[in-house]
Amino acid sequence: MASIWVGHRGTVHDYPGFSPSVDAEAIRKAIRGIGTDEKTLISILTERTNAQRQRVVQEYQAAYGKELKDDLKGDLSGHFKQLMVALVTPPAVFDAKQLKKSMKGTGTSEHALIEILTTRTSRQMKEISQAYYTVYKKSLGDDISSETSGDFRKALLTLADGRRDESLKVDEQLAKKDAQILYNAGENRWGTDEDKFTEILCLRSFPQLKLTFDEYRNISQKDIEDSIKGELSGHFEDLLLAIVHCARNMPAFLAERLHQALKGAGTDEFTLNRIMVSRSEMDLLDIRAEFKKHYGYSLYSAIKSDTSGDYEITLLKICGGDD
Known part of the structure; x- marks a missing residue:
């Protein structure tokens, strides 16, 4: 299997x-x-x-x-x-531990929470939740609930439930309907109906969302990203923008996260390790291609100039080659 x-x-x-x-x-x-x-x-x-x-x-x-x-x-x-x-950690256990780390101690690392919960499939999320309970004897939902609040919390819990549709079939009527709902929930009313954004963005399949975003543009003459930025704020806004980015092009979203982890002063090894390990058997080739396309230099060269020693050697071997 x-x-x-x-x-x-x-x-x-x-x-x-x-x-x-x-x-x-x-x-x-x-x-x-x-x-x-x-x-x-x-x-x-x-x-x-x-x-x-x-x-x-x-x-x-x-x-x-x-x-x-x-x-x-x-x-x-x-x-x-x-x-x-x-x-040497099984993937679901690795993700569970990363989620725990991002909610532990002083402050929550929202970026890591958002990245894991938006990029894993429903089936992966179900396994991660089981692993989380096995390792920590607490449900992932309970920990998310106690560490976050408001619309951000609601959306994270919906994602953690692993109920996103995984079908590749798209329904044009539904896309038109959802686009209209999003328009009515945001641009077209006084105040925003956040729940509608959460429902549609956290439950529809990525191919379905892509079509919905095209329809949204037809209705509102705006990109969904611009509406989200105009209507919402804080971590909830960050989360919804991440979902939009993943629906449009997940490898590009992860390439951007790697770029942020590797640029400027100090390396964000927490993010670097997580993406390199968790995507090494999924789509790291696509992430590498997007990295090169967007930043003009290869992921390999970015790792090389930013890390050293055995750590560098290991990352470069996982990276698998220069572009």
Whole structure:
């Protein structure tokens, strides 16, 4: 069965002649030796798919009675450690942990919340919610509720429910109707009916939304983005704009997030690690193409100039090539 975490435009593919026991032993040696053999760790973990890495994790546990992630944590440090641990984490658990991190401690990282909840499919969201409950013994919805408020909270909860239509079929009548509802809820009234925006943007499929945005333009002579910016504000506005961006072109949305993570003073490794790891088997090739198209230089060169050491080597291997 094809995994819901694997697409056709990834940079990481199944390793031919894969043997979990051979890999587990090589990793054990790399960690146990005098000084860690990072080269071996990197080459094994970046050249296997997540499904293969999970089999190595099981084999490692069976052979040595230890969790591979714990041994990596004990042996590595910094951003390199976080990246390597991310690689051996199952995708749904990884997303659950990223969501928890973005809601933990002082202040909420709304950008990370928005990015994860807008870019995952309904089926992925259902798995993430299950993983969240398994790891934290609390529902994702409860945590979102206690960390956010207002229309932003409502929309996040709708997305976290994983009820977005996934069908590729589009309905022209529905698009016309939804566009009119959005127009009546915003541009065409005194005050805005936020719930209508949430309902349509959080539940319709992306292809359906694209058609709706075309119809919206016909009715209002404006792009939906401009109406959202004019009518709404704060994190709710950010969230709806992210959905519009994803519906129009998700790889471009993620390329923009990577660009923000890599530009200016200091790197946002939290975002960089998340997108590189979570999209490496989905659509990283498309994200790379959009990056080059929008910024005039390659994602590979941006990573190269902004990171260093084993961390850089690992990211470049996941990136898979220069454009």
